[in-house]
Amino acid sequence: MHALHKLLFFHLLTSLGRDALGGKIINGEKAKKDSMLYMVSLQNNKGHVCGGFLISEDFVLTAALCNNHLTHVILGTHDLSRVANGNKRFIEKIYTHPYYVNVGLGKDIMLLKLSEKVQLDNRVQTIQLPTSEMSIRDNVKCQVAGWGKTRSNGTTVDKLQVVDVSTINKHVCKQKWGGLPDHVICAGGYNTNKGFCQACFLFGDSGGPLVCNGKAVGIVSFNKDGFCSYPNFPNIYTDISKYLPWINYVLKQKTC
Template identity: 40%
Template sequence: MTIISLLLLASLLPHLTFTAHVNVGIVNGKEAKPHSRPYMVSVQEKEQHICGGFLISDRFVMTAAHCRNSAQVLTVVLGAHNLRNKKENSVRIKVESYYSHPQYTSEFFHNDILLLRLEKNAQLNNNIKSISIPAKEGNIKADSVCSIAGWGLLKTNGSLSNHLMETNVKVMNNKECESKWGEEEFSASLMMCVYGEGGSCDGDSGGPLVCGNTAVGVTSFGDPEICNSPDLPEVYTKISAYLPWIKSIIGNGSSAIADEIKFF
């Protein structure tokens, strides 16, 4: 989950002034079984993948706020595995409304969370499904084994993956993460860190950190120099810290939309 975005994300970071790096690909991972993560979304600008995301209802996608730093018009692709395969029945939907957290700023990665209201409801099927988010605020136990997935760089300065990649990671103790990043960049109440042999890279930003069957984090930032750094762990926006805000947005259209979200 690195913050100096590579080619595809470079345009998203014109105001980046500190040492974090936004994310785009899975390092030391493996190709996911096709459509085994039906909640995964490719967030695109001009039909080019720039970030990950995930479906939390048939009308809303969650991603990272920094994914829209300079990309004003986004579309999402649902039900994809190979982004180059036009025959796999993936679905492109325009975004109707953008809801970035009101306290997010492009200079820092606090409150790095964005909700995309789709132009129309997604037609759910075996390849397109929503994923649960937490029902209440709380921390995931340190050393819990979770997983991440995305399309993007397979190594620092490497090539993008057309296929969805995945890897397991472990949740890091908040105090340890804070000692590595410092209090100014890491907020234990709003963020969480992971570590492991595999990790995120440029292009994975906005994708979910999944523990059990629940999305608990949004890929946000990491070491500016190297993907999956042993020194600066990858940082995720903690979804449970934003539940009141999320519910206020989801409920703005139809109360049925809020009911469709599966809370853990």
């Protein structure tokens, strides 16, 4: 990234403050009950904080920006107003990427080790990650889901929402933002009225997966502001495939 573009980009993110965080699914619909069984609600003592997704029986993948006094996760339900005791798992250990500082510098990725393994069944499933580093093509149709707000100045929802988005050319995305951190994917929020938007706090869709061709390829990271009029700035996701060595290293630390 050129020095001037980097300066302008980081100034933009700084001026946006916490409004730069992903927070809402816009112009989506309720997820079907038998779909997206890998979705996880990250919670603290006040309730829902962020989204995440199950990648093994005892690990959840999410965004590093979601590290906000997390205590437990909820699995196996699309409706956060109807949570049974069996849906809850406490968080045993948090692994934030060692070089994460803020979303403007990238590396917005985090793993959560659960206190006990989850029983995989017709309510809870894992989602597959890329098996190697990859570069996703332009205009690939993908999905993003979450429990955030559905419109600007709206209220958060209890029932999981999902929306279709398409990947955006990296050069176009970089030009619109005036620069980008390394290892991100752009999808939705530009030349469309669909995608995720922002919340003033961490409650919402942040940390949820960008799912393309049945695999989780990205993690909801940031966007421009708290308004949901989209045509100017693409949505930004962490590119999971670029962090596979780190993910695999952490998954092997079973006794840490």
